[in-house]
Amino acid sequence: MADKKDVLINIMEDRKLDGLLITDGYNIHYLSGYSGHEGCMLITKEEAYILTDSRYTEQLEKQAPDFKCVDIKGKSYSYRINELLGNGAVSLNRKPNIGFENMHISYNQYDKFNQTFGDTVNLVKLDDTINDLRAVKSDAELEKLAMAEALGDKAFHHIISFIREGMTEKEVALELEYTMKKLGADGLSFDTIVASGENSSMPHAAVSDKVIVRGDFITMDFGCIYEGYCSDMTRTVIMGDSVSDKQIEVYNTVLKAQTEALKLVKPGVKCSDVDACARQIIADAGYGDYFGHGLGHGVGLFIHEEPRFSPKCDKVLQQGVCITVEPGIYLPGKFGVRIEDMIAITDNGYKNLTTSPKELIRIDV
Numbered sequence: 370m371a372d373k374k375d376v377l378i379n380i381m382e383d384r385k386l387d388g389l390l391i392t393d394g395y396n397i398h399y400l401s402g403y404s405g406h407e408g409c410m411l412i413t414k415e416e417a418y419i420l421t422d423s424r425y426t427e428q429l430e431k432q433a434p435d436f437k438c439v440d441i442k443g444k445s446y447s448y449r450i451n452e453l454l455g456n457g458a459v460s461l462n463r464k465p466n467i468g469f470e471n472m473h474i475s476y477n478q479y480d481k482f483n484q485t486f487g488d489t490v491n492l493v494k495l496d497d498t499i500n501d502l503r504a505v506k507s508d509a510e511l512e513k514l515a516m517a518e519a520l521g522d523k524a525f526h527h528i529i530s531f532i533r534e535g536m537t538e539k540e541v542a543l544e545l546e547y548t549m550k551k552l553g554a555d556g557l558s559f560d561t562i563v564a565s566g567e568n569s570s571m572p573h574a575a576v577s578d579k580v581i582v583r584g585d586f587i588t589m590d591f592g593c594i595y596e597g598y599c600s601d602m603t604r605t606v607i608m609g610d611s612v613s614d615k616q617i618e619v620y621n622t623v624l625k626a627q628t629e630a631l632k633l634v635k636p637g638v639k640c641s642d643v644d645a646c647a648r649q650i651i652a653d654a655g656y657g658d659y660f661g662h663g664l665g666h667g668v669g670l671f672i673h674e675e676p677r678f679s680p681k682c683d684k685v686l687q688q689g690v691c692i693t694v695e696p697g698i699y700l701p702g703k704f705g706v707r708i709e710d711m712i713a714i715t716d717n718g719y720k721n722l723t724t725s726p727k728e729l730i731r732i733d734v
């Protein structure tokens with residue numbers, strides 16, 4: 370925490386703030402170690418507090434010993450924050466400037482903050498200041514991300530020998546989830562996607578009772594949480610040994626888009642340039658209208674973090690960033706393909722944290 374406290378003090382000094390009010394549960398977790406996702410953090414030059422209710426106070430004291438734990442005892446967060454501000458959390462003879470997470474606060478909560486201490490405090494928008502701190506991972510964080518992704522790889526290895534013709538998408542999804550948890554995952558990083566046949570044309574299809582039949586592409590997008598950190602991977606496989614020329618063409622286009630985009634990845638490269646590389650390959654193959662989403666997203670404590678491989682992200686890759694590379698082509702009413710790896714940016718390139726094969730796997734039964 371000492372390092373992170375210094376970073377926060379620097380932010381306060383740079384932006385002429387007297388305090389920070391941090392409301393995003395992932396940011397609180399990142400800065401303190403407290404993972405309860407119920408609470409509010411108040412940092413001033415003098416003190417560092419986390420406020421929560423009695424369900425979490427014991428956990429908070431264990432996980433975040435460097436912070437003063439404040440039990441709100443039935444009062445609102447705004448009431449207790451106001452109390453702290455009035456009782457020495459800031460010692461100034463002018464209105465304090467307190468940064469708040471405008472991107473991570475409900476309108477209702479903002480309204481309460483304003484009503485309670487709007488006259489005595491200047492609330493200053495922090496935008497994504499704290500989120501951006503999370504983009505570059507420490508070695509310890511990268512180890513947890515790699516471990517989480519390894520559990521996904523093991524589950525994929527298992528699932529390709531488990532899938533049988535006639536199983537439903539739900540059965541396959543359950544087995545993936547069960548396997549990751551049995552291997553040691555603490556939870557899932559998002560709802561597992563198993564989309565077969567026509568359903569695979571929907572990038573985020575909901576898992577259904579659809580029965581998997583021969584000739585179906587099966588897109589599996591899944592991940593787990595290991596010691597707080599998320600994993601994310603996608604593979605598309607074919608049920609049976611008959612695969613159409615069109616399916617092969619689309620699959621190979623997605624694979625080429627991914628492998629060529631990966632070749633660009635290293636520190637200093639603009640995120641939008643990596644996205645553009647994959648997008649151009651897909652457009653050149655005639656499928657430009659069928660790749661609507663961004664090429665990838667940062668991964669950490671939360672499944673979708675900064676930076677993004679998207680046409681509008683002008684951030685530059687830095688060593689320590691963990692990000693997915695996941696091009697796809699989705700032909701409505703027909704089928705879709707997505708291939709996704711999760712990578713960590715190194716000093717001169719990247720390390721692929723996903724080790725599952727990417728050539729088209731035929732589930733032969």
Ligand SMILES: [Mn+2]
Nearest residue numbers: 601693695709
């Ligand atoms: Mn993803």
